[in-house]
Amino acid sequence: MGNLLQDLRYGSRMLIRHRAATVIAVVTLALGIGANTAIFSVVNSVLLRPLSYPNAERLMTIWEDHRALNGPVNEWTSPPGFEDWRDQAKSFDHVVALRDWQPTLTGQGDPEQLVGALVSHDTFAMLGVTPALGRSFRPEEDQRGVESVVIISHGLWRRRFGADPSLVGKKISLNGESRVVIGVMPAGFKFPIIAGADIWRPIQPSFGPGCQRGCITVRVMARLKPGVTEAQARAELNSIAARIERQFPDTNTKVGATLVPLHEFLVGPVKTQMVALLVAVGFVLLIACANVANLLLARSATREKEIAIRASLGAGRWRVARQLLSESLLLAVIGGAVGLLLAYWLVDLLISFSPQGTPRLDEIGVDGRALGYALAITVLTGLLFGMAPVWQLFKADLNQSLRDGGKGLQVARSGRRALNALVVAETALALTLLVGAGLLIKSFIRLQRVDPGFNPRNVLAAVVTLPQAVYPERNQIAPFYSQLLERVRALPGVQSAAAVSSLPLAGADSDADFVIEGRPAPQPDQRPVAWYSSVSQDYFRTMGMRLIAGREFTERDNENSPKVVIISQATARRHFPNEDPIGKRIGNGRPDGWREIVGITADVKHFGLTQDARVSMFFPDRQRPSRQMFIVARTGADPLSLSSALRGVVAAMDKNLAVSNISAMEEVTSQSIGQERFTLLLLGLFSALALSLAVAGIYGVMSYAVAQRTHEIGVRVALGAQTRDVLKLVVTQGMALVLAGVGIGLASSLALTGFIRGLLFGVSATDPMTFVAVAALLALVALVACYVPARRASKVDPMVALRCD
Numbered sequence: 001m002g003n004l005l006q007d008l009r010y011g012s013r014m015l016i017r018h019r020a021a022t023v024i025a026v027v028t029l030a031l032g033i034g035a036n037t038a039i040f041s042v043v044n045s046v047l048l049r050p051l052s053y054p055n056a057e058r059l060m061t062i063w064e065d066h067r068a069l070n071g072p073v074n075e076w077t078s079p080p081g082f083e084d085w086r087d088q089a090k091s092f093d094h095v096v097a098l099r100d101w102q103p104t105l106t107g108q109g110d111p112e113q114l115v116g117a118l119v120s121h122d123t124f125a126m127l128g129v130t131p132a133l134g135r136s137f138r139p140e141e142d143q144r145g146v147e148s149v150v151i152i153s154h155g156l157w158r159r160r161f162g163a164d165p166s167l168v169g170k171k172i173s174l175n176g177e178s179r180v181v182i183g184v185m186p187a188g189f190k191f192p193i194i195a196g197a198d199i200w201r202p203i204q205p206s207f208g209p210g211c212q213r214g215c216i217t218v219r220v221m222a223r224l225k226p227g228v229t230e231a232q233a234r235a236e237l238n239s240i241a242a243r244i245e246r247q248f249p250d251t252n253t254k255v256g257a258t259l260v261p262l263h264e265f266l267v268g269p270v271k272t273q274m275v276a277l278l279v280a281v282g283f284v285l286l287i288a289c290a291n292v293a294n295l296l297l298a299r300s301a302t303r304e305k306e307i308a309i310r311a312s313l314g315a316g317r318w319r320v321a322r323q324l325l326s327e328s329l330l331l332a333v334i335g336g337a338v339g340l341l342l343a344y345w346l347v348d349l350l351i352s353f354s355p356q357g358t359p360r361l362d363e364i365g366v367d368g369r370a371l372g373y374a375l376a377i378t379v380l381t382g383l384l385f386g387m388a389p390v391w392q393l394f395k396a397d398l399n400q401s402l403r404d405g406g407k408g409l410q411v412a413r414s415g416r417r418a419l420n421a422l423v424v425a426e427t428a429l430a431l432t433l434l435v436g437a438g439l440l441i442k443s444f445i446r447l448q449r450v451d452p453g454f455n456p457r458n459v460l461a462a463v464v465t466l467p468q469a470v471y472p473e474r475n476q477i478a479p480f481y482s483q484l485l486e487r488v489r490a491l492p493g494v495q496s497a498a499a500v501s502s503l504p505l506a507g508a509d510s511d512a513d514f515v516i517e518g519r520p521a522p523q524p525d526q527r528p529v530a531w532y533s534s535v536s537q538d539y540f541r542t543m544g545m546r547l548i549a550g551r552e553f554t555e556r557d558n559e560n561s562p563k564v565v566i567i568s569q570a571t572a573r574r575h576f577p578n579e580d581p582i583g584k585r586i587g588n589g590r591p592d593g594w595r596e597i598v599g600i601t602a603d604v605k606h607f608g609l610t611q612d613a614r615v616s617m618f619f620p621d622r623q624r625p626s627r628q629m630f631i632v633a634r635t636g637a638d639p640l641s642l643s644s645a646l647r648g649v650v651a652a653m654d655k656n657l658a659v660s661n662i663s664a665m666e667e668v669t670s671q672s673i674g675q676e677r678f679t680l681l682l683l684g685l686f687s688a689l690a691l692s693l694a695v696a697g698i699y700g701v702m703s704y705a706v707a708q709r710t711h712e713i714g715v716r717v718a719l720g721a722q723t724r725d726v727l728k729l730v731v732t733q734g735m736a737l738v739l740a741g742v743g744i745g746l747a748s749s750l751a752l753t754g755f756i757r758g759l760l761f762g763v764s765a766t767d768p769m770t771f772v773a774v775a776a777l778l779a780l781v782a783l784v785a786c787y788v789p790a791r792r793a794s795k796v797d798p799m800v801a802l803r804c805d
Contacts, residue, residue, distance in 0.1 A: 014327055015334075022331065025292045029335025029381060031689060032288030034342030037366065037374040039281045039682075041347050043274045044373070045364040047267055052190070052363075054128035058224040061193070061265045062095070062237065064216070065256035073258060075265070076216040079207045081244075085220060085257070088240050091233035092222040094126035097203050099218045100194060102628070103174040104467060106656045108160055113465065113660035114174075115196045118203035124151075124185075126223045127192075131183030133157075134168040142202040149201065150174070151183040156198040174199075175467030176656065192262055193219060195357075213251040221262065234259050253523075266359045272758050273679045279755075280436065280686045283429045287690050289381055290426040291697040293388035296328065297419055298704045328386025329379065336378030340366075343374065353681065355674025388418060419701050420737050427741025428748060430687075430694035431778050435749040436756055437687035438770040439763055440680045446762040447673055453604030453613070454504055455544025456665035460639035461503055462646055463661045465628040470656070475559070477625035480653070485536060487649045488633055491642065497633040498539035501626035504604050504665075505672045514617075516575060517585040517594060530571060531606060531614045534621040534629075540566075540601060542634050550582045550599030557598075557620040564623070566599040568616040575615070586617075595619070608672055610761050632665070639664045679759060691781065699785040702734045706793040713793050726794040727787070734786030735779075742775050 015022045050056045062085055064074045077085075079097070086095040101116040121142035130136060131151060141149055150172070161167050171178040179201065191197040203218070211217055224233055237257035245252045260268075344366055354361055464484070466477055481499050488497040502510055513527035522528075539545075540552050548569060557564050565586065572581050587594035603613030621629070635642055640662070647659045670677075706713070713726060753765040763770070 012330065015331060021295055022334075025295055025331055026335045026338060028288045028291050028693065029332060030338035030342055031693075032285035033336050033339030033374060033378060033381065034346060035281045035339075035686065035689070036285050036377055037340060037343035037370055038346035038350060039277050040373045041343065041366050041370040042350055042364055043278050044367070044369050046358070046360050047271060047274055048369075049360075049363070051192070051263055051266075052188075053192075055223075056263065057261070058226075059127070059192075059262040060092075060222045060224060060230070060233070061260045061262055062220040062222055063258050063260055065241075065258045066254075068254035068256065073260075074216065075219055075260075077218060077220055078213050078215050079211055079218055080213050081216075082218055082220050084240060084244055085222075085237065088243075089222070089233070089236055091225060091228045091236050093225050094122050095220065095222045096120035096123045096126050097218040097220055098123065098193065099203065099206075101199075101201070101206075102465060102660075103199065104465060104656070104658045105160065105172065105174055105199075106176070107173040111656050111658035112160070113463070113658040114156070114198050115194065116199040116201070117191060117194045117197045118206050119200050120204075121202055123200075123221070126221065129186065129189055132186040133165060134181070134183030136183060137202055142204045144205050144207065146202075146205060148177070148179050148205060149182045150179045151185060151200045152181060153185050153198040154187040154189065157184045176469035177467070190362075192266060193221070195359075213248055230259050230261070270359060270675065272756070273675065276436070276756050276759065277679065277682050277686075279752075280433055280683050283433050284686050284690050284693070285377065285381065287426040287429050287693045287697070289385045290422040290429075291693055291700070292331070293385040294419055294422050294697055294701055294704075296385060296389045297422075298700070324389050325383070325386045328389075329382035332378050332382025332386075336374060336381070339378075340371075340374050343370075350682075353678060355678050356671055357674070358678075388422070419704070423698055423701050423737045424741040424744065426694045426697050427738050427778070427782065428745035430690040431742055431745025431774065432749045432752060433683070433687045433690045434774045434778060435745070435771060436753060437680075437683045438774045439753060439756065439760055439765065439767060440676075440683055442767065442770055443760045443763045444673075444676055444680050447609055447676060450605070450609045452504065452609060452669060453545060453602050454665075456669045457544075458635050458637070458639050459543065459665035460633045460635060460642050460646070461661070461663055461665055461668065462631050462643075462659050463628060464631055464650060464657060464659060466657070468627065470654075471627070474625055477627060478559070478622040481536060481621065481625075481629055484631065484649065484653060487653070488631060488646065491633075491645050491649070493635045493637055493642065495634045495636060496538050496542040497631065498542040499536040499621060499629040499631055500539055500543075501534040501621070501629055502606065503630045503632075503668070504543070504606050505608065505668055506606070506630075512588070514586045515589050517587065521589065528575060528615065530567075531616045532619060533616075534619050534624045534626045536621045536629075539618075539632070542632055544634075545604060546602040548600040548602055549580075550597070552599060553618075553620045558622040561623075563593075563595040564598045564620060565595040566601055566618040567597055568601055568613065569603045570613045571615045571617060572600050609669075610673075610676075630661075676759070676761075691778065694778075695781050695785045698734060698738065698782050699788065701737075702730065702786050703789040703792075705733065706730060706789045723794040727790045730790035730793050731783070731786045734790070735783060738779060738782040738786070742779060745778075746771060746775060 051059065053059060061075065062077070064077045064081065066072055066074055082095070082097040086097075089095060096119060098117050098119045101118045103114055103116055105112045105114055119137075121137035121139050124130065124136045132154065134151070136151070137149065140146065157163060157167065167181050168183065169180065171180050173179075191200075222233075224230070234257075237259065241252070241256045245255065347364060347366055351361065351364055354364075464481075466480060471477060471480065485497050485499060488494060510532055511529050512532055513529050515521055515527060535553065537553050537555060537557075540547055550566070553564070553566070567581060567586075575581075576584070581597045581600065583596065585594045585596050601618070604616065605611065605613060606616065607614065631646065633639070633642060633646070643662050646662070650657050650659050713721075713729075716726065716729075749771065750766060757765045
């Protein structure tokens with residue numbers, strides 16, 4: 001311990017003596033360690049940390065498997081399908097159903113549309129959570145015809161009810177109906193799958209007789225029994241699916257079931273991005289280590305006489321090596337401490353820039369595991385770059401150093417290969433990062449050029465929902481929205497207004513199968529499926545959607561007129577190739593279910609700009625009314641300036657209706673690619689940092705090489721070498737290293753860019769133009785880094801150089 005303290009004191013004096021080099025090394029390390037700690041904090045919170053439920057690893061989601069029918073693995077199932085799994089599966093303690101619920105709370109303050117969930121009575125028992133106040137649901141409350149009760153979140157309890165403990169047992173008004181509050185969940189409780197849920201009620205009362213097999217409206221969660229593996233539970237579900245297929249061949253032929261862990265369900269969509277960012281920031285740290293190692297190797301040349309004298313006085317090489325490693329670790333600790341402070345700031349910055357929908361965003365922070373990670377990489381970093389001068393020490397001839405008078409020629413000569421190897425390594429690492437960033441930039445540019453099928457500029461969107469208790473008759477819905485739209489169109493600045501049941505890019509999944517008149521009827525499980533939406537008159541004009549053929553809906557397309565439909569181009573291409581679909585009829589197969597095709601509209605990206613346009617159809621809202629509609633209005637100025645006026649119009653018609661999700665369509669479009677933008681931003685920043693560090697490393701090594709060769713260059717100039725000869729000598733030496741690094745970097749990029757293939761859109765992971773452009777950019781910047789010290793070398797005065805020697 002005494003020797004260690006002595007080494008640390010001596011190392012501190014050496015760091016203070018070489019202040020400039022110390023500051024450069026500390027800043028370089030702080031950037032690498034801080035960025036790594038920040039990204040690890042995000043990855044740890046989102047991907048690695050278990051969910052905040054008891055025995056969360058046993059929580060599963062059960063999905064329908066349609067791959068045998070060339071379909072997807074679907075997270076939704078039907079109420080009878082859920083009941084089959086619940087009643088027959090023996091591998092689970094609990095099997096519960098849930099689905100979205102968006103009630104409007106009235107009676108205290110302004111109407112507010114809440115995010116809620118319909119759940120099985122034992123859902124909270126499955127999660128291992130009990131209400132902080134009151135009680136949970138009872139089995140008898142999860143039955144049809146029973147008076148509905150609700151449980152609310154701690155946040156809603158404080159926000160709307162002033163944290164009144166006497167609320168339990170009282171009634172509140174939801175969608176015009178009274179519901180009894182029986183419980184308040186604990187503070188900090190987060191409901192899975194349905195993010196931001198503030199209120200819950202039993203699901204069974206919502207199961208209507210019309211929703212049978214094939215009516216996929218619920219998600220299913222389950223908890224594995226202790227000792228039961230995923231494979232065993234999956235095998236049991238498959239055997240249950242086989243029994244159901246034999247019992248209900250019309251709806252369940254080739255429909256299987258599978259398990260997806262709840263953690264994987266929640267974080268799976270961002271897993272690739274997170275891992276890619278962690279790898280990228282790891283590359284930055286390696287480049288930082290290479291730069292500091294270069295710096296220490298250069299300094300070791302000036303300390304060769306000191307080390308030789310130590311050895312002559314009896315210090316062994318291992319004793320000197322320990323001294324050098326102590327200095328390196330001390331430098332790493334200082335850099336790590338500064339980097340940790342930087343990490344706290346970076347984490348807050350990452351949270352503020354994270355796109356909406358990032359899972360577990362509110363859980364991100366620098367915790368104990370992140371601090372341990374920071375400590376580990378600090379020590380590892382210190383050892384990594386500290387080994388360079390130690391390795392050099394064991395190769396040096398210390399006796400020759402004493403005879404040479406400590407000029408450092410032996411160290412410089414034997415260390416040249418190490419310096420060169422580090423330059424090649426950091427060039428290769430920087431190129432790999434730049435290639436990844438280049439591919440993502442090209443992908444993002446193409447993504448922004450994708451035609452969404454509508455014009456989002458100056459369009460406002462907002463949700464209005466008509467509760468069934470207040471508007472029980474279906475014939476009340478369309479007239480209400482027609483009157484509402486008339487008032488919205490009369491507002492100043494509104495050019496047109498319409499309503500739609502599912503907003504583009506919102507991803508709402510409303511599918512229905514259909515048949516085509518005059519063609520052989522397929523089997524029920526082989527019918528074509530289309531996404532559908534109900535729209536009002538002027539919808540296509542308001543959204544700026546192109547009509548390819550036929551006509552739009554008019555006032556004549558009402559409940560008393562023949563049923564009509566407008567289909568998308570994708571529908572026409574797939575089901576009416578080489579023929580005109582206008583005038584043909586599609587339907588549900590019932591005599592009264594036929595609809596005449598009256599128009600064809602351009603394809604719209606309903607499920608994201610990266611997704612192919614799906615087979616789609618549009619119904620007039622008067623013929624297929626929807627209680628929840630998005631009101632869209634095209635304005636001549638900032639659409640959000642219309643928000644207050646829109647709320648006023650709705651309140652004038654019904655003061656108990658809430659207007660929610662008010663947003664500009666340009667913002668909706670931007671948010672739909674928020675995850676891609678976030679990944680590109682971070683990888684771009686890391687790539688720029690890597691390029692800067694690599695260029696700094698190349699410049700430092702070339703400057704050091706020029707300084708070591710001052711005598712040689714002076715001799716060459718004295719013998720008649722021209723400026724261009726000296727420039728060529730130095731630049732050629734530096735560019736040879738750079739080109740070697742570029743070659744290795746291109747090879748590693750080809751091997752690693754396949755990892756980000758899933759993040760790309762419209763760009764190959766081996767896009768040759770990107771590889772060539774990035775390699776040329778790095779070579780050009782490196783050429784500048786080599787040219788500056790080369791230019792300085794060409795101005796060497798041979799008399800001064802020879803005199804110094």
